[in-house]
Amino acid sequence: MIKALNQIGKYFLMIKEVFNKPTKWSVMKSLILKEIDDLIIGSMGIVAFISFFIGGVVAIQTALNLTNPLIPKSLIAFATRQSVILEFAPTFISIIMAGRAGSYITSSIGTMRVTEQIDALEVMGVNAVNYLIFPKIVAFTLYPFVIAISMFLGIMGGWLAGVYGGFVGSDQFLVGIQTDFIPFHVFYAFLKTFVFGMLLATIPSFHGFYMKGGALEVGKASTTSFVWTSVVIITVNYIITQLLLS
């Protein structure tokens, strides 16, 4: 328990240090662009692929469970929209990102620790925490755009699976995705996406930055980082949902 509290304290001190003594803007600018490329643009492929098929699966499963003829077929679209916007895009994709981007962050920073590159930065007088983690945080401010694309592709996947699978007509689907639309749900989804983005940037960085040992420990740190990022995302998801939707 004491160890856990110590780690939490260390994590928040690291966050404070991220904003201390910033790196020169001319250097930081290129670091941010590189991180956007690696973490955001580089993740688009897997996010698009998963979102599209998840949307399709949600539509098919909803359709197969609609056995009562009194329930309109447009409910397939409604269910797809709600599932994708409220949970699948923000939370499910964030868990995927914890595996994809989170492991990359932990292993790259961890390798820098093992090969004394972080020591080299610190000896030179560079604020290593700011140099390494701040660009990742800035890159993840663009994470809601990834999720917006994920939402769009998820619904598109649902439409294609529903219409071309013969479960629902295109007109009914379009009616369904507009039924009882509550704009606040989109705000809620983007708010939690932003929070998840910050967690995705900082928790894996923490595990990489403070790791000890050699190559084997880099692998272990990546696994631990994925587990903790997922646990924190799921917990924070519950808290935000409780606060904003209940």
Added chain:
Amino acid sequence: MIEIKDIEKSFGDTKVLKGISTTFETGKTNLIIGRSGSGKTVMLKTLLGIHTPDTGSISFDGRIYSELTRDEKRSLRTEIGMVFQGSALFDSMNVEDNVAFPLKMFTNKRGREIKDRVNEVLERVNLVDANYKFPNEISGGMQKRVAIARAIVNNPKYLFCDEPNSGLDPETSILIDELIQEITREYDITTVINTHDMNSVLQIGEKIVFLKNGIKEWEGTNEQILETRNKSIVEFVYSSELFKKVRESLLGEDEEERKQDLNIKDE
């Protein structure tokens, strides 16, 4: 000049440095030597500010490190060049970007100026036509040269090297040693090298500090080290089987007794 007074450092119950005092002079290659576990690396890391000493003080040309503010410490660190044991080159950057890094971070130099300075130091360390290669594409000796180039590119006042010859063949080791000594004299910097390589000790050891079990056992020059009869030094300098006869004649000691002594220490 770097002055160390009575520094002590413990990790838990283990006291690693036990009241070490010495001076590292400007324009000279100062060596910290000793067996593995003698406290060399901890001493170097303490000098670099990576470890904080429990007691004692370290002064860089009159500036006592522990009395500096956080910003002053960071500013002092920009005057330090460091060559790490494993070179510690940034593997996401090519040679040119690695060497240019301190200039981009701490100076207002612009593109052309940076490139010219980088080429100048790369030429100084005899490394040409490698600007666009990545660290994993060059040999260990070349990586050491890049690390030296990066350490001196911003004209440091202090140069620290941790085992600069580690993993290099004897010929390349000699070249690296010569390079470090030439740079030290040319740029008039205070160089501190952590090593247990006897070739380095004899070749460039203008000031040698010998550590044993966290205590400064002996200090002197590379000429004096060959004349001393200090038992620990003789055992260290002539530890190779090649020097068995020399060791025995200097210590007048039975070899079996020495081996038993070493075994007891290892246990």
